Structure formats: C-alpha cells, structure tokens
Amino acid sequence: MDFSVVIPTKDREEDLAACIESVARQVLLPIEVLVVDDGAIGEGVRRAIEGELGRAGISFRYFKKDKPGSAESKNLGAKEATGELVLFLDDDVVLEREYISSLGQIWEKRGGESRLAGVCGVIRNARAKRRAERVFNRIFCLHSSKSWSILGWGFQTWDYGLRGEQQVEWTPCGLTSFRREVLNRYRFRALEQGRTALEDLEFCWRLLRDGYHFIMAESAGLVHKAASAGREGAFAAGYKEGYNRCLIFQRHAEKSFKNRLCFLVASVGWIIRKWFAAFLEPRSAAKYLLCGLGIIAGNFGFLLNRLCKRNES
Numbered sequence: 001m002d003f004s005v006v007i008p009t010k011d012r013e014e015d016l017a018a019c020i021e022s023v024a025r026q027v028l029l030p031i032e033v034l035v036v037d038d039g040a041i042g043e044g045v046r047r048a049i050e051g052e053l054g055r056a057g058i059s060f061r062y063f064k065k066d067k068p069g070s071a072e073s074k075n076l077g078a079k080e081a082t083g084e085l086v087l088f089l090d091d092d093v094v095l096e097r098e099y100i101s102s103l104g105q106i107w108e109k110r111g112g113e114s115r116l117a118g119v120c121g122v123i124r125n126a127r128a129k130r131r132a133e134r135v136f137n138r139i140f141c142l143h144s145s146k147s148w149s150i151l152g153w154g155f156q157t158w159d160y161g162l163r164g165e166q167q168v169e170w171t172p173c174g175l176t177s178f179r180r181e182v183l184n185r186y187r188f189r190a191l192e193q194g195r196t197a198l199e200d201l202e203f204c205w206r207l208l209r210d211g212y213h214f215i216m217a218e219s220a221g222l223v224h225k226a227a228s229a230g231r232e233g234a235f236a237a238g239y240k241e242g243y244n245r246c247l248i249f250q251r252h253a254e255k256s257f258k259n260r261l262c263f264l265v266a267s268v269g270w271i272i273r274k275w276f277a278a279f280l281e282p283r284s285a286a287k288y289l290l291c292g293l294g295i296i297a298g299n300f301g302f303l304l305n306r307l308c309k310r311n312e313s
Helices: 013-024 043-055 070-080 099-110 131-139 180-185 199-209 234-252 257-280 282-312
Strands: 003-009 032-037 059-064 085-088 093-095 116-123 165-168 176-179 213-224
Touching: 003 013, 003 070, 003 099, 013 032, 013 043, 013 093, 032 043, 032 070, 043 059, 059 070, 070 085, 070 180, 085 099, 085 180, 099 116, 099 213, 131 257, 176 180, 199 234, 234 257, 234 282, 257 282
Parallel strands: 003 032, 003 085, 032 059, 116 213
Antiparallel strands: 085 176, 093 213, 116 176, 165 213
16 A cells, blocks of 8 residues: 655745655655645755655655644645555654554545544653553543544544554544545544644544544554744744634534533643643743733633624624
C-alpha cells in the first residue's frame, strides 16, 4: 500500500528539515512528500528538502498558502495526494525508522475492515499521567474506562502508555495515516479563528458517529519536539480552545442534562488543570496561567456570540 506524507508547516524550517530527514530514512519509503506552507520557507531550505527526498527516490511537492490554517492545509494535502494512504505529520516530529512500515503492516493485516479510518503510532516522549492526575480526571468528568475515547460532552481522554494495538475513538491527526477515500468524503473543519485548536477531535468525532474507528499501535513510535516557533501566544491558543470546545459541544453533543452538567464540570476542571500545571512547572507558569485565562475568555466569547445571534434573529 502506497503512502503519501502531508506535512503542514509554519515558520519551523529547522524542525521541518529534521522531520523530512526522518521520513527519508524510513524502512518503508512513501511515494511522495507534500509540504503545505503557511509561513515562509526559504528557497535554500526547499532545495535542500527536495534534494534529500530525491536521493531517497521520494517525490516532493510544495504548496504555499496565503491564508493560514492547519485544517485547510490538511484538506489541500489530502486533495493533492496520490497515495492509497495519506499520513499527516506535524512539522516538529521525528519518526523512528520503522514508523511507516509498522503502520503499513497494520493496514495490510486489517485493511479489510471497511470502517477502519486511520492508523497511528505513539509519541515516545509523551509524559505519563500521574496518579493524582487520574484521580483529578475522575472528579472533573475527564475520565473514561477506555483510553483515547471521546466523552459524550465533548472532552477527550488519552494515554500513551498503551501496549500492542488498540482500537480507539480518536487520534492526534498529526501522526495518523488515513485511507484517502475517507479523506475524500470527510474534510477537516476550520471551526473558528484560523489555525484552530481541537479540529482533530471534531474530525474524529464525525467519523466515530458514522461508525468508523481507529487503531493506535505501540510498534510505531516518534518523538514530538513541541517546537515553540510558529505557535500562537498562550492566551490566544487558550481562547480558541475554549471557544471551539463550546462549538463542538453545540454541534455534536446530545443536549441531555447529564451532558450539559458534565460539560460544565469538565470545563472548570480543564482550566484548573492548566493553573495547577503552572505550580508543577514554574518555568512555564506564565504560559499555563495565560492559557487558562484564554479558555475562560473563549467560553464567554462563544456565549456572547450566541446571544448576539439570538438578538439579531
């Protein structure tokens, strides 16, 4: 099965180069790499990338967008890709040499499952959840008996400590391979505010509701460097997360009393998590505090927008 690799990027030339290098060293090589640029990759970097991929026998295509947006970048890459499978990669990840081959083996083994939408690996350097964090999640409606599930009130669970292969309800799309036919039917939605938060969750929830599932495999690993370049400020990122969380609940959640109550409790818990992290990681305290404030502002921004629309109607 042929893989196309799509890498949306913005102002991370060094990280992108490291990501490309890891792709070029794969045991199973993709047929092509498509870079969708929301920033300004220099001509020299583009030539270096094209040369490295060319020496590995991988086709390279570059697309420059005027309007930034990771959802639009994924959609453009999926539209232009020619492989049977499309692997999206964040521009600040470095793949283990067997990453693509491990995904390919799973697709060969389970490709007959018509409702299998995507397969991904795990982030090796992801932080393990503390015991206190698990207890906190139970109290604030952020827990599920299944890891990588979507709760009925629009929050997600995750745990990179899984073993073997596991069927899951959502995956981080920046390390996931999809059937191209699925991407032809379903597009990523930009939600609000350009390069938005939670668009992966919203995308996977639509697929889940239509009967699709995903596979996450321990055998495929990568390192996520979480580069700071190209990112928005903490308050702006928090605002978009808070706004879009409300938007996702409005669009997809059943409006039962339980779900409304759990959404409220989980929202409060999510903000407290950010501020608690400020005490655990003093070096990043300002970032977490501002992000929490941004989430509150995003929640209120969504409510204000809804009130204005009601008054207009």
